[in-house]
Amino acid sequence: MAKRGMMDQYMDIKQEYPDCVLFFRMGDFYEQFHEDAVVASEVLGLTLTSRDKKADEPIPMAGFPWHALEDNLRQMLKSGHKVCVAEQEDNLREGAKLLERVVTRVYTPGSLYEESLIGTDEVAGLAAISTKGEGIGIAILDASTGHVWTMEHHGDERWSRLLDDLLRSNPKELVFTPRDAEKEEFRSVISQLDGVTLSQHTSSRRKGRDSLKNILDVADLGHIDLDDSPLAMDAAGLAADYLAAMHIVDSIDFREIEVIRPEGNMILDQTTLRNLELTKTLSGEKEGSLIGAIDNCRTSMGRRTLKDWLLRPLASREIIEQRHDSVATIARSSKRLDELRDSLRGLRDMERLATQLSYNRSGGRDLVAIGLALERMPRLKAICTEVDDYLLNKLAEELDILEVMKIDIQANLNDEQPLSLRDGGLIREGVDETLDELRKAAAIGHKWFKDLELKERSRLEIPSLKVRHNRQIGWYIEVTKTHLSKVPEDWNRRQQMTNGNRYVTEELVEWEEKLVTAATKANSMEYNMFRDLRDRCRKNAIILGKISSQVAQIDVLQCFAEVARKRSWTRPVISDSNKLIAKGLRHPVLELQTGFVPNNIRLDKKRRFLLITGPNMGGKSTHLRCAALLSVLAQAGSFVPAESAEVGLVDRIFTRVGASDDIRRGRSTFMMEMMEVAHILKRATEKSLLLLDEIGRGTSTFDGLSIAWSVTEDICNRLNSRTLFATHYHQLIGLEGEAKGLVNMHVQVAESDGELKFLHTVADGPCDDSYGVQVAALAGLPRHVVERSSDLLGFLEKQAKGAKAGERGAPTARNAGQSSLLGFIGQPQVRIEIDAVGKALRDALSKIEPDAMTPREAHDTLYALLRILGDDK
Known part of the structure; x- marks a missing residue:
């Protein structure tokens, strides 16, 4: 049996994920090979080199250091590529001579849940469609918040409605079957989408629904209100099966599937959305748009909800008036409005925190942020309960305080949390006696090294002597070149440098072992305690997501009230x-x-x-x-x-x-x-x-x-x-x-x-x-052109007044018995002397076909005409 090498591992993973750019961990670098290296060099600006340069066909190669992973992921995803990350295992398997690489995550533009990769107020949605006959089902999943929306359209308008839905929701990725990819109408739709990654996936109705049950963690789908929308259910199943096939997530705690029915909302098509500039101007900027002018939301989830409300105005008078009632209630009291805004100020994105928790990816800072958010809930609930308002009371009733979870977080975690979960500093002092003892031992060790530095500086008369630590060689004593003659004979040189040497002593090694042992045990214990806490909190992830939904709605209502008060808006x-x-x-x-x-x-x-x-x-x-x-x-x-x-x-x-x-x-x-x-x-x-x-x-x-x-x-x-x-x-x-x-x-x-x-x-x-x-x-316009226009206008108006109504076959109104409209203007007979420039202009104008011109061609033609005018312009 041939010995397997590193490139065999690479090709095995690449074969499993052929449409992804593979980031393959090798030591402190992520490497790319073959076509992936070419893509990475173009998108990320990496130097393209080669492996096996002396071979007949050298392998293209590129790479970047491990700490640049997030930046390069963001850039690669922004350009529409999918990325597969393969990490190397920490230890060799028994009998192996090569570290194994395993896929830890597949990133696609539509399946992201990390705020650092998405943006605070953005949604990295995944859309999927399913068609049959004259029907189209659409599902849109937001992995960062756990939301799923479904729609279904039938009849002649179905394709235009699909386009409207996609432009409104602005997904970053669209999943569809190879069968749908062949349809001319579908190709027409995707040709009008910009910045959307297209992903084909083959599935069946049964397989899709099984994947949907798995991803929702339910035994059956009977609780979902999609009995009359089978194509929407199929689309949701296709999306779920795609995520499962890509091994993107094992389970997503989706809170609910929201069924959007056409009769429930005002319909705004793509042309209307563009022309009204609801969420962005014609140039693509938020500033100058409607949402840019009224966004007084205090939270990220509130801003996303505001956008959704503006893009899907209601068609139900009852629900609209409930919102108006709440806005009036909040706006009526400046004190109540200020209290609401204060309660919402500084809240982290609870929707995304809940999603991170459901994925078991929350860090210490995330849990602390959840605890701080839950600390605000009792006051927020009280403000919304103490008024006589149906919607605010209803939102408050569903606002679970999760007091036990809040106490658990705040009793266990330090207020200031480290970036890494492995380096200690997570758990409060006094939570566990054994942990406190280990920390004391580690602290004694740190103090010993500090004291050693002071002692040796004094004893050896070397003021620049340092006792330091790094990950490669551990603790050491550093002496510059000028003082090497003062180094004791019993010191062992660990590292030679240009400007000096680094040494260790037997005593230093002994203390390092004590310190490392205590610190390692303490850090490991803290990490395990944190994981236990996170597991306890994770049981409430769905409830936390529901809380965030209520908070987002309250935030939008106070936003409307703030605008109404400040700008004297009135209730319609x-x-x-x-x-x-x-x-x-x-x-x-x-x-x-x-x-x-x-x-x-x-x-x-x-x-x-x-x-x-x-x-x-x-x-x-x-x-x-x-x-x-x-x-x-x-x-x-x-x-x-x-x-x-x-x-x-x-x-x-x-x-x-x-x-x-x-x-x-x-x-x-x-x-x-x-x-x-x-x-x-x-x-x-x-x-x-x-x-x-x-x-x-x-x-x-x-x-x-x-x-x-x-x-x-x-x-x-x-x-x-x-x-x-x-x-x-x-x-x-x-x-x-x-x-x-x-x-x-x-x-x-x-x-x-x-x-x-x-x-x-x-x-x-x-x-x-x-x-x-x-x-x-x-x-x-030049003065002589304006004056000539005025003369011609007077002549034409004089000619028009002389024309009789009905002359030259002017049509009449269709309604029988009603008088005819104004007559059409007759063609004036005007004699104009034309000089050489005028003749050149006439010849150029006679060749123009305006109906067949693009704006760019018209722009270039106009400048060509101005060049003919020359000094006369």
Whole structure:
């Protein structure tokens, strides 16, 4: 039988984990070989070298020291790779000549529970999907908190809803079967995900459910409310089986599986989430987003819960009003609010502490943090109990104090804990008599070495003499070169150095043995006592997780109350009507800036469609977003930035805002816009809220106007959705009185001596001018271009006034018996002298196909045109 070498061990482990980068422990280093070495050198910036350099095919090799493991893990996972860590055993097995390596942990981007690898407020979720027929089941697991969410979608909308769920939950890893990987719709979904590690895994329904039972530590799954969602159960099983197959965890103490049903929440699709900037701005920053403006949470779990509430606003009037009641109760008393905030201040992340405990990976500092958190619970419970409030009372009732566990921790552990569990300093003095005696013996030994240093310095007249210790040679006496002649003959040299020597004596060795024996026994005893304590605490890990959930909800409620008090937000009236009414409505982010102008909004049975006209920069888009954020905040349970408000429950918010394209899939700005509009017209209901900021801009004027006109009619006459439509097509204002529920509104401006002042107020009635030329002047267009634009505008308006309604085949409103809309503008006949530069511009412009251009191409073309202008620009 051939002798097995180190590379055989490496290849055995690599064969078991082929899709992982293997960190293979060799002494004080973690090494990578073959393709893993190439990957590690690229991602981690390691030097790529080789093993067996003289061989015909040297093996690529890279490595890093053991203490850099966490940093390199974080970097490798961030780049989307999975990592398998193989440690070497401490002792040789009987008859073996080579230390064995064993896999201690597999890390994947979606299965992390260490806060140091995830980030305080982040979630490293693992998503899994299962499909059958026209249904999709989704499960999302957060190993750092023990949460599991499941959803199930059916019908034509299932793939878009899957994408919405994935973008909202933002998992770091997606598990799916090879069968689903072949589906074109699924490939379309994953092409729109960024930063998600894709993992294929083969399983069966039976195997998945067995894995789910094992991971939940239950005999059957009857207690899970998924009888009517078999595909969601399959997805959860696929995720559990994947974790088991990867040997990531033996058991996870998941507290519960939360079933999210579409009818229970307002639906916010990917476009709406992006446009409303709920959790991050369009540039990806938290600052400037809604959550960045209102996050006054005191805890990490509170911040995660706040994000969840904003991304999944409620659709139940009863539960919304319970949250509003609690916010009102807390905000009513500044003393109560301050007490709540003080009780929550400085709490460590209890959710993740509970998860670490369930994995048996808690350190001394973790248990001390749990003890300190539990110390706060009686006061927190009392504050929530002493008020007459259903939700706060309910949360307090479920807030288990775990007094015995707290006393156990605080009676046994020192307040200040070491980083390592093996080096002592864990257990309080007085807990165990034997441990105290061992510590005294170790302390006597330490004092002897200190006294030895002072004694020998004096006796030998060597002031620089030192008595020190290191892990390699133990205790020693160090003498510099200049004093080597004074070293006694009975000292034994242990180590020769450039600037001196290190020595030991018989007496020093004897005392070292006494000290090491006492310290080793004490440290071992402390470690065992700590493990026993941790095992006792671990029995309460699930309860601790539930406590953290209650604390997180209380934290969000006090956050809402704090914002309401500080910023004069008001409690909205929640109704089952189709109203959306607010007086003095403000934008929750922009109001933090000085000079924000509040506005009123009214959507009801007679005013279902607000057609808003006026100049750019006048505040149309802001007004649209204010209406949407009003609904999101109210249905999340928060008060709202207004003097008064009534919010009829909204089932979905749709947005068609701004310009975007999809270069990867060859879709122009206009195509993307039309796809968004099509999605809205197919999915919106009478309970939906629609925000339309321009329609039809990416095509010719007549095409765009026709589309905007037709869409307006369809929403008014068929959907009856609450709608705000900002447009520059002034021809549409004639629909008031013809399209059901349509009301004209405009953003007001003041004009003086040809200069504009934006008032940012929204009022009833149409705008009398779009002020496009004036805005162009404000934007810095050359003066001669602005003057020429003004001349042409006057000519065109004169031509338009001379055109008769109905001329050139202008369509009429679809409603029989109603008058026709305003006539279309006729084509002006203008003669313009063109010089050489103008001809060059004309030739360049004639070659442009705007509908087929990407933003980058349009940007480059614009600069090419400016170069043609030269000095004339």
